Amino acid sequence: MMTLAARGLCVSARLAGHAVAVLRDLDFAIEPGKILGLVGESGAGKSMIGRVLARSLPSGFAVSGGSLDFHGADGKVSDLVAMDGAELAHLLGDRIAFIPQEPLTALNPLLTLRTQFGEHLARLGVPAGDRNARIIDALKQVRLSAPQSLLERYPFQLSGGMCQRVLIAMAFASNPALVIADEPTTALDVSTQATIVQIMRGLQRDHATAMLFITHDLRLAARVCDEIAVLYAGEVVERGPARIISQDPQHPYTRALQAANPPLRGPLTRLVTLPDQMPGLSALAGLTGCRFAPRCPTRDPSCAVASPELRLMAQGHWVRCAPACAGFRPAAPSIMRMSAEASASEPVLVVDTVAKHYPGKRDWMGRRGQGVDAVRTASLSVRPGEFVGVVGESGSGKSTLAKLIMGLEAPTAGRILIDGHDVTAASTATRSIRLGALQMVFQDPQSALNPRRPVVRLVTQTMEAARSCASDTERLARATALLAETGLPPELINRYPAQLSGGQKQRVNIARALCVTPRLLVADEIVSGLDVSVQAQILNLLLDLRTERGIGLVFISHDLAVVRYLCTRMLVMHQGLVVEEGETDAIFARPQHPYTRALLAAAPPDDLDSPWPPSGPAQETLDAMA
Amino acid sequence: MAFLTLQLLFRRLVLAIPILLCVSALVFAILRLLPADPVGMSLPPGATAADYEKLKQAFGLDRPLFEQYLIWLGKLLSGDLGGSIFFRRPVNELIARALPATLELVSAGFALGVIIGGAGGLAMFAMRGGAGEHALDGATTIMMAIPEFLWAILLILFVGVSLQLLPFIGRLGPGIQLPPPVTGFLLVDSVLTGRWDSLRSALLHLILPATALAIGLAPLVMRVLRSSLLETVQDDYITQARLRGVSERRILLRHALPNAALPAISLIGVQGGFMFGGTVLVEMIFAYPGIGNLMVDAVRNHDLPVIQAVALVYCVLVLGINAVVDVAYMAVNPRLRLAGSR
């Protein structure tokens, strides 16, 4: 008995006359009441299933083989790929429901919740008189308080977490046989993620719904799913029970994925990284044999000859690999924690009780609105070679703090010192002190790079400053050195940003910041847009820079595991306040502030036997935040 | 909602005052600096220099320019637009007679333009990639390539003269009595007094001039709506609606169209203002007794008070249509209506 079964599903794209398989021979089956996780990095093809069902494949893409069999309650089996569009629309939203990735854009901005939910209920045949009560009931089930007051709201008046709960309520309103959730928590904060997962799983369990849970997060999938299929470049490379896939993976890629994720507990070892990144469509076109071969640490010449088959390793555990390759596990060297005497020197940066208030906009009568206290009060100091993490959820004031440090905004209170010089007030002198000591790396590598400049000019941009009239040869030499230092291949030097991958762009950003040999980098969420395997490369690059240059770092992130991996000290921000500060190890071992405790509890622990999502007081704090 | 709309209208009103003052002062100054002699033109042949001075004093044209403006402004505030030099009538009366005609014409042209533009935009979108889209695209190009007044002439020649399908002179057919005046609007008065013959005739007379005006607006609305629909259907909520099994028709009309309409509404606001400029020529060509024709007569006869007054009326109308479009935009877009509330 199963609900959905993919049998040899293939989706191909036409690329310069060639057909490239975007999904190749996808096989899986989901039973009622079970959750199958589809795990992979961006571009692996995870969202293609949703697009196949919505009949909205990108132009040039088409299903080129196989079937997606949906087993109805009446025992009727229908192939969702081949069936007629009207018949499919009949199933969608009723027997098969979706939970989207971006809750804020998934609802029509011009219609109230009542209208949109009502439309859905009308489609399900709920009589007009019953709809209000049904909506309120459904919103209660996703633990939205005061549902009555939400009915007349528009999506933009709700937070992402609230929108996602509404969408979950809509998905389950028809008691569907199958729910497909495509990265349902990726756009949300960690604390919200825990609550959303709990609500979703609760409903799924109550209704014995079969669920396809698509995510890039192996750790989350291990928590949520019964079974996991790991997707790489359009192929399932490993499939099996969630516990086995997450704790004893066999395929080199799954192992790499797991090793790239810094742990939340236990000893820290240097992350083992893969070279490069997943090949894009055009690179796939020229690839024969194993699609993972170019990055595989254990490949041998035979791997490039023929594409390996999925092999049955144990009960229900399939791996697409040559038998000889399985089991190889390189030893990881231990990470060095910074010693106490190294941090005895004078701080490069001191931020002394700064605050930033953004005044509200004036209305047409000249009255000021309320304004925002983006940072209420924050202090921090960074010594040479010290990595300090700043964690907190979106809107907690982290980015504003970074802007204050960089002098991009003026604080409304407090002082900022660099090497003991007060640089709070903006002037030519303070600007040059800052320029010599600090550099910032921005969150979005895409928009931070001028698309019309080649890499060589991007990374040496600071050498264009009026006084340092550097020659082209000097710049070329500098750029070459910087590329080598940031692990970029030298042939990229004349490329433009559009020709670089996400990870390469972020390296160029870092290389650019290093050009003036700063002693401190300020990095705002620089790995949050990257895939785990690329993220690990960047994290290791930062560690190398500390060893080689003794550089310091203010590392802003919402990801606790990453901060634990990099930083010796950390600050926790909440609503513009630093609520906790201290040694990273101490905070992880004994969090003092309830918010820190809730935040730590919200991250899914590696140990599958410790309960998650949390219950008790941490749960209540999380619920209040979500 | 109601409060914010009122606030918006109030803000518009407050902003309108300095704009109107500037426009009136500008028109006033330019007219007085022109080497025109309205007094001389309105005197009968054989009048003496003393007659000339007397008349000039009577019109107040002997005083300093600034004083003349203040006097005019003072009267304006009490609702008196002065007396026409040429028509020898109060300007108020002239405008009261001509304005309803223009308003009827513009409303009809505006409505027709929006309906044709909206339907055409939807049709272009629905037939995207096919021959129908190309045909409509070609049609919009032709519509835009020919100026409104030329359309007016073409419509007269083809529909009016060759086919003799529709009348093209004035507001009413010969032999049809005006309905008793109630509001001054011919269509409204005809309905109110049950005069179906004049209603029919007035409607038939409106079709050609309104079409000529609509042709200026419709192709732009069509194109903007088509391209914004193409963008909107890529939006996430459209895909999600489809994944909930909402019918394609409903997705288009209920979800995509209102979102896609927002840029089209902004465009209509800008173009609606330009439409009044088009009325002057169109009224002339169709001998339609609106303020456009009044303006032309006044200019021809150097009738300064009338020119000033009509210029001001045009300005008020443009500001008014902008306010109407703003309110419409706000009605469609809750983000503006609920600004600041969260």
Ligand SMILES: Nc1ncnc2c1ncn2[C@@H]1O[C@H](COP(=O)(O)OP(=O)(O)O)[C@@H](O)[C@H]1O
């Ligand atoms: N330029 C600005 N004007 C007004 N409010 C701002 C501005 N920048 C940030 N904020 C507000 O300050 C708060 C903190 O924002 P931010 O520093 O961006 O937090 P984070 O980096 O943690 O996401 C948020 O409520 C945000 O809306």
Ligand code: SF4
């Ligand atoms: S088949 Fe070869 S290249 Fe592919 S994953 Fe296995 S060992 Fe690596």
Ligand SMILES: [Mg+2]
């Ligand atoms: Mg931020």
